[in-house]
Amino acid sequence: MLDTFLGFGVIFGAGFWLGRYKDIAKYEIHIGEQIVNQTIKAHLPSNQYHLLQNVTLPTADTMTTQIDHVLVSSYGIFVIETKHYAGLVFGSIDNAQWLQITKWDKRKFQNPLRQNYKHKKELELLLPEIDQKHIYSVVVFSGDAEFRTKMPENVIHARQMALYIRKFNKEILSKDDMVTALGRIQLMRMEESKETDQAHVKGLKARFNQ
Secondary structure, eight states: OHHHHHHHHHHHHHHHHHHHHHHHHHHHHHHHHHHHHHHHHHHSOTTTEEEEEEEEEEOTTSOEEEEEEEEEETTEEEEEEEEOOOSEEEOOTTOSEEEEEOSSOEEEEEOHHHHHHHHHHHHHHHOTTSOGGGEEEEEEEOSSOEEOSOOOTTEEEHHHHHHHHHTOOSOOSOHHHHHHHHHHHHHHSOOOSHHHHHHHHHHHHHHHTO
């Protein structure tokens, strides 16, 4: 009976910590996105930079893609993927996965450049009037992560984001272009809801478990 009790204890403990880990992961995603949102609102004028958050779009393969932030301006459209990580981060453009090492553990995660490439391509399909070279991919780390390998210039910390985006200072999109882009994204995006998020996660699991 003691063995049975201990067995239930182990199962309960494992379930508790798994649930706890998922809660922490969701919190980190949320806090990271909020840091980026606040940074944009504080340092990039809203009359020049128009922010759309948590944009879920249907894709041609009957799946969905979920973009953390889309920033529309006369200087181009910025597709921003946010990672809220601490510790040491290792990765390169060519790696399918990057590595995070903290004092507690180490784990691999999908190359965020590849992840954001999918987001960028879906926006290009949605906005054929916009030259592809004016839709920019940006990966922002909002936590205390320290890069231990050389990163491309579009992989930055949140504190560098506004300065990086301001480097694009040539007006290339007209007001009509911007209105069209914002209107079409708003028209095609799925409703922000728990159900939308769950359907997106389910689709990701189906895609990567094939």
